[in-house]
Amino acid sequence: xxxxxxxxxxxxxxxxxxxxxxxxxxxxxxxxxxxxxxxxxxxxxxxxxxxxxxxxxxxxxxxxxxxxxxxxxxxxxxxxxxxxxxxxxxxxxxxxxxxxxxxxxxxxxxxxxxxxxxxxxxxxxxxxxxxxxxxxxxxxxxxxxxxxxxxxxxxxxxxxxxxxxxxxxxxxxxxxxxxxxxxxxxxxxxxxxxxxxxxxxxxxxxxxxxxxxxxxxxxxxxxxxxxxxxxxxxxxxxxxxxxxxxxxxxxxxxxxxxxxxxxxxxxxxxxxxxxxxxxxxxxxxxxxxxxxxxxx
Numbered sequence: 001x002x003x004x005x006x007x008x009x010x011x012x013x014x015x016x017x018x019x020x021x022x023x024x025x026x027x028x029x030x031x032x033x034x035x036x037x038x039x040x041x042x043x044x045x046x047x048x049x050x051x052x053x054x055x056x057x058x059x060x061x062x063x064x065x066x067x068x069x070x071x072x073x074x075x076x077x078x079x080x081x082x083x084x085x086x087x088x089x090x091x092x093x094x095x096x097x098x099x100x101x102x103x104x105x106x107x108x109x110x111x112x113x114x115x116x117x118x119x120x121x122x123x124x125x126x127x128x129x130x131x132x133x134x135x136x137x138x139x140x141x142x143x144x145x146x147x148x149x150x151x152x153x154x155x156x157x158x159x160x161x162x163x164x165x166x167x168x169x170x171x172x173x174x175x176x177x178x179x180x181x182x183x184x185x186x187x188x189x190x191x192x193x194x195x196x197x198x199x200x201x202x203x204x205x206x207x208x209x210x211x212x213x214x215x216x217x218x219x220x221x222x223x224x225x226x227x228x229x230x231x232x233x234x235x236x237x238x239x240x241x242x243x244x245x246x247x248x249x250x251x252x253x254x255x256x257x258x259x260x261x262x263x264x265x266x267x268x269x270x271x272x273x274x275x276x277x278x279x280x281x282x283x284x285x286x287x288x289x290x291x292x293x294x295x296x
Contacts, residue, residue, distance in 0.1 A: 007033050011044055025275070027055075051074060054278055057190050108121050121141075122140060122142045122144065123137040204269065224266050235262055
C-alpha cells in the first residue's frame with residue numbers, strides 16, 4: 001500500500017510501449033495508485049483496473065477515470081468463486097453481468113437486526129457439479145438490484161442478460177440503540193467530507209468500537225496528512241448531512257448528537273489484511289480506551 005507510486009510508474013512505463021495494461025486489485029488500492037500517479041504527473045490512459053471486494057463508489061471511480069484509466073468490477077466470494085463481471089456498456093460503476101450458468105439467485109426481504117430497515121438480500125444457489133461448495137439459498141450479507149436489460153455488450157451475446165446493480169453489504173452501524181445501513185454514510189465519507197475539508201475517500205473512515213466501559217462509540221478517522229482541521233466543523237458537517245439524508249438517518253443524528261457518541265480521531269484509516277479500505281470499519285468486542293483530550 002505504501003509503494004503505490006512504484007506500481008504507477010510501472011503502469012506508465014508499460015503504457016508507453018504496450019499502450020495497455022491490466023492491474024487486478026481492490027478499488028481502494030486502485031485509487032491509491034491513481035492518486036500517486038496524479039501527484040507525480042503521470043497519465044494512465046489505457047490502463048484497466050479490475051477487482052471487487054468492496055463497493056466501487058462514484059467518488060472512488062472518479063479518481064481512476066480522472067487519470068485516464070478505467071475500472072471493471074468483479075463480484076466474487078471465496079466459497080464459490082466468481083459470481084459476475086463488469087458490463088462493457090455499464091449503466092453505472094458497479095454494473096455486473098450475473099453468471100446465471102453457475103448460480104441461481106433470489107432476493108429475500110431481510111430486516112437489519114436492531115432496526116426497522118428491510119433490504120432485499122441476495123440468496124445464492126450453486127448449479128454446477130464443479131462448484132467448490134454446495135449452496136442452497138445462502139445469504140452472504142449482500143443486497144442490490146437484479147434486472148434484465150439490453151446493453152449490447154459481448155456478454156449479453158453469450159446469454160448473460162441479467163445484471164446486478166448497486167450491490168452493497170448491509171453491515172449495520174449502531175449507536176445508542178439506533179441503527180443505520182452502511183450505505184447511509186458512503187456519500188458523506190467519500191464526497192461531502194473530501195469536498196469540504198480536502199483529501200480523498202482514502203482519508204476518511206467511520207469506526208464503530210467499544211470504549212473501556214462497554215459503550216458503543218463512533219470514531220471518525222481522519223488522516224493526519226490533511227493537516228489542521230476544525231473538528232467541531234467536521235462533526236457538524238456529518239450531522240447536517242445525516243439530517244438531509246433520510247428520516248432514519250435524521251433520527252440517528254438526533255440521538256447520536258444528544259449522546260455525543262461521535263468523536264474525531266486523527267489517524268490513518270484502517271485497511272484490512274486483504275488490502276481493502278472499507279468506509280465503515282466495525283471492531284465490536286474490542287475494548288478501546290478513551291483518550292484524554294479526545295474530541296467528542
